[in-house]
Amino acid sequence: MSTPAPDTASGNASGPDLLYSELEEDLRASVRSMLADRSPHNAVLARCETDEPYDPAVWKALAADLGCAGLAVPEKLGGAGASWREAAVVAEEVGRAVTPVPFLTGSVIATAALLAAPASASADRADSADGAGAESVAALLADLAAGHATAVLAVPFSSCPTPAGSGSGAGFPETVRVDADGHLTGTVTSVADASIADVLLVPAMAASGPAFFAVGARAAGVTRDAVISLDLTRRLSDITFASAPARRLADADGAVQALARGLTVGAALLASEQLGVAQACLDMSVAYLKTRSQFGRLIGSYQALKHRAADLWAAIAQARAVARYAAVCVAQDDPDTPVAVALAQAYCSTVAVRAAEECVQFHGGIGFTWEHPAHLYLKRAKSASLALGTAAQHRAALGRLVNLPPAN
Amino acid sequence: MLNERIKALLDGHPPASTPRLEFLRARFDSGLAWVHFPAGLGGLDAPREQQRIVDEALAAAGAPDNDPHRIGIGLGMAAPTILAHGTDEQRRRFLRPLWTGEEVWCQLFSEPGAGSDLAGLATKAVRENPGDEASDWIVTGQKVWTSMAHEARWAILIARTDPNVPKHKGLTYFVCDMTGPGVEVRPLRQITGEAEFNEVFLTAARIPDAHRLGPVGAGWAVAQTTLMNERVAIGGGAQPREGGVIGVVARAWRERPELRTAAAHDTLLDLWTQAEAARLTATRLRQQLAAGGPGPEGSAAKLAFARLNQEISGFELDLLGEQGLRYDDWSTGSWASERPTTVDFAGRGAGYRYLRAKGNSIEGGTSEILRNIIAERVLGLPPEIRVDKDVPWKDLAQ
Numbered sequence: 116m117s118t119p120a121p122d123t124a125s126g127n128a129s130g131p132d133l134l135y136s137e138l139e140e141d142l143r144a145s146v147r148s149m150l151a152d153r154s155p156h157n158a159v160l161a162r163c164e165t166d167e168p169y170d171p172a173v174w175k176a177l178a179a180d181l182g183c184a185g186l187a188v189p190e191k192l193g194g195a196g197a198s199w200r201e202a203a204v205v206a207e208e209v210g211r212a213v214t215p216v217p218f219l220t221g222s223v224i225a226t227a228a229l230l231a232a233p234a235s236a237s238a239d240r241a242d243s244a245d246g247a248g249a250e251s252v253a254a255l256l257a258d259l260a261a262g263h264a265t266a267v268l269a270v271p272f273s274s275c276p277t278p279a280g281s282g283s284g285a286g287f288p289e290t291v292r293v294d295a296d297g298h299l300t301g302t303v304t305s306v307a308d309a310s311i312a313d314v315l316l317v318p319a320m321a322a323s324g325p326a327f328f329a330v331g332a333r334a335a336g337v338t339r340d341a342v343i344s345l346d347l348t349r350r351l352s353d354i355t356f357a358s359a360p361a362r363r364l365a366d367a368d369g370a371v372q373a374l375a376r377g378l379t380v381g382a383a384l385l386a387s388e389q390l391g392v393a394q395a396c397l398d399m400s401v402a403y404l405k406t407r408s409q410f411g412r413l414i415g416s417y418q419a420l421k422h423r424a425a426d427l428w429a430a431i432a433q434a435r436a437v438a439r440y441a442a443v444c445v446a447q448d449d450p451d452t453p454v455a456v457a458l459a460q461a462y463c464s465t466v467a468v469r470a471a472e473e474c475v476q477f478h479g480g481i482g483f484t485w486e487h488p489a490h491l492y493l494k495r496a497k498s499a500s501l502a503l504g505t506a507a508q509h510r511a512a513l514g515r516l517v518n519l520p521p522a523n
Numbered sequence: 524m525l526n527e528r529i530k531a532l533l534d535g536h537p538p539a540s541t542p543r544l545e546f547l548r549a550r551f552d553s554g555l556a557w558v559h560f561p562a563g564l565g566g567l568d569a570p571r572e573q574q575r576i577v578d579e580a581l582a583a584a585g586a587p588d589n590d591p592h593r594i595g596i597g598l599g600m601a602a603p604t605i606l607a608h609g610t611d612e613q614r615r616r617f618l619r620p621l622w623t624g625e626e627v628w629c630q631l632f633s634e635p636g637a638g639s640d641l642a643g644l645a646t647k648a649v650r651e652n653p654g655d656e657a658s659d660w661i662v663t664g665q666k667v668w669t670s671m672a673h674e675a676r677w678a679i680l681i682a683r684t685d686p687n688v689p690k691h692k693g694l695t696y697f698v699c700d701m702t703g704p705g706v707e708v709r710p711l712r713q714i715t716g717e718a719e720f721n722e723v724f725l726t727a728a729r730i731p732d733a734h735r736l737g738p739v740g741a742g743w744a745v746a747q748t749t750l751m752n753e754r755v756a757i758g759g760g761a762q763p764r765e766g767g768v769i770g771v772v773a774r775a776w777r778e779r780p781e782l783r784t785a786a787a788h789d790t791l792l793d794l795w796t797q798a799e800a801a802r803l804t805a806t807r808l809r810q811q812l813a814a815g816g817p818g819p820e821g822s823a824a825k826l827a828f829a830r831l832n833q834e835i836s837g838f839e840l841d842l843l844g845e846q847g848l849r850y851d852d853w854s855t856g857s858w859a860s861e862r863p864t865t866v867d868f869a870g871r872g873a874g875y876r877y878l879r880a881k882g883n884s885i886e887g888g889t890s891e892i893l894r895n896i897i898a899e900r901v902l903g904l905p906p907e908i909r910v911d912k913d914v915p916w917k918d919l920a921q
Contacts, residue, residue, distance in 0.1 A: 130572070130806050130809075130810070131806075132810070133803065133806060133807040133810060134807065134810050134811065401902045401903070401904065404904055405903065405904060405905070412905075412908075413905045415898075415904040415905050416904065416905035416906070416907065416908065418891075418894075418895070418907070421894065421895070421898035421899075421902075421904045422891070422894040422895075422898065424898055424902055424904065425826075425893075425894035425895075425897035425898040425901075425902065426826075426894065428823065428897055428901060428902060429823035429826050429827055429897065432804060432820065432823050433800045433801060433803075433804045433823075433827060434800075435804075435807070436800065436803040436804040436806065436807040437799075437800045437803055437804075439803075439807065440803050458796060458799055458800070461792075461793075461796045462796055462797070462800045507789070510789060510792040510793060510796060511792070513792055513795065513796065514788065514792050517773075517795070518777060519773060519776055519777070519788075519791060519792060519795065520777075520780075520783075521783070521785065521788045522780075522783035522784050522785050522787070522788055523780070523783070
């Protein structure tokens, strides 16, 4: 092969639609206004100083009242029947407000994993061999979509959707084992948002190979230990399973597929969240540059600062195109998805970190204080850049995907 | 309807048996030149995005194109300005031969004393008969960095028609006949060794009032249309994946494993990522354009394009090692001056690409000016302090 993978999603005449639809803008407006009202910076910061950063009322308003939890879930499974495109707009707003809600982990990653579990496709076939698994998946999806329950995928938040190994099942986690009686034993470290989850979706290794389970977060044999996390607004937990009772949702390739799809859609939509973080940092910085005076001039009139702000704006404009492309690809299940997602993470991770770092610097001393929200964004941006694969891991993945091999 | 028109054009003028110019004229007359232009002026009042359907269908049928690298200034800058500000008569006279390439255009904007501060330009245009509102204009001054002036039939020109008002207010926009008396073109050799640019000396060059574009004194506003389109034309072009200089480097990487190092690998993938991000951004920009005219977003596309082209072409020389030391991929086999008739940033050898890319952050608005534009017009940051803003041009230090 001497050519890269063609960009199939842009193979038609008009190209992939990278703009926002009117519907998406309406959705954005309602999410933004709710978060501005219910989750202002001072409230976020106050909550982050307690043991419980999550505000269940805000999460309920987003997930259930605004219907954001089930956006990409088909109507027959209890969702809104929209797509990951619309969910990506919600992710932008969640990033913009740096709100501690399990949207990415629950409504995106866990939901995408369940939607990809083979059982969800046969959810209305009561007589299928996977009948029990199918029923569990369908019931769980309906609960998640309605905002009645929250699930997270029990993997380290740093897990990369395109592991370096080759072959089906490469990189499938082996830290949790299936006991002879079907219970789970093992540990998973650094699981994001596990402390607010009702259900843990656990990839585990059975004697027969990869398998995928649902475990009640408060079930006997499950311990969630809170970790002091770099990101104040997305808490990590280490989870221990000691012969924990579990419902088997998928096996073998089905389990591999569920895990891969969850991480892939998660990485795609994390790019939109990072875009929202970056945009918020720029907006905050520009507002400050317009009001802060030194040496008798507004500091935003100095080219040394305005040029950096302009470069940041240009980088964010690019991040928007890249993040939209990834959302379009996962929404359409486009063959270019692996490239689009690796690209989105390789690019948007760095833009969000840069925007947050610049935001601190633009603000000078005040930006270094605990009271100012800049650090919430910096911690979110830096953590998000390590989540679901680092930029370097995604660049390496691109090298494999577009046939630019490493040196021998 | 579009497909029917394409079929009718191809049936009426089979590319294999129709002379090139005849085909291009027929294409223009059938509204398939630039579909977003008005009917009767080479377009169909259709969404801009449909152009790609036309271009692909005609290319697949073996139809000739209008050699866009040769007439980029006409297509990208003169045409949108004439469309936006020209009279019906000007549009009918100029747009068809512009599009077919029968008449090449150049741009007489920059001057030795007016680069980034374009509005400070000194070339003056005066009425031959002051007071006569239909009088010809007599133009005197010096312009510089003029691509394709040696090939051009027409130029878009900004000149000062009133030195007694502040600099932005005393300008008027004209179409200048490059073949008329009083227009002298001299090659300006650049760091690549070739002379793609020119100096143009205007000595009592005559322009009929019918070739004035827009009102007297409105030249700066008219020029904004040109400049914003220029930036989109430079940074917002439609490309397939790996369509630009990154594609040249990626091919070298694939075909020559002996060049690969671990450090170069990560740099290459970083540049590939940035190039693909810029390409998707240009795609998104065109989708926004389909709904309206170019905004300051074009400045961002051009900014990214310039930086990336420079980084990638510099990386390419690093990658090539010994071969990068040799500037020998050159049609004359030497540094001898050439007079190119097309401009292709991804063309020629690696050394040329590296040197030519240095112009990308200067031509069409320096990267510094583009950052000012984004900061002030998009982000609303306070403008630069301008000491000359309200002073009549004649009272400024020249």
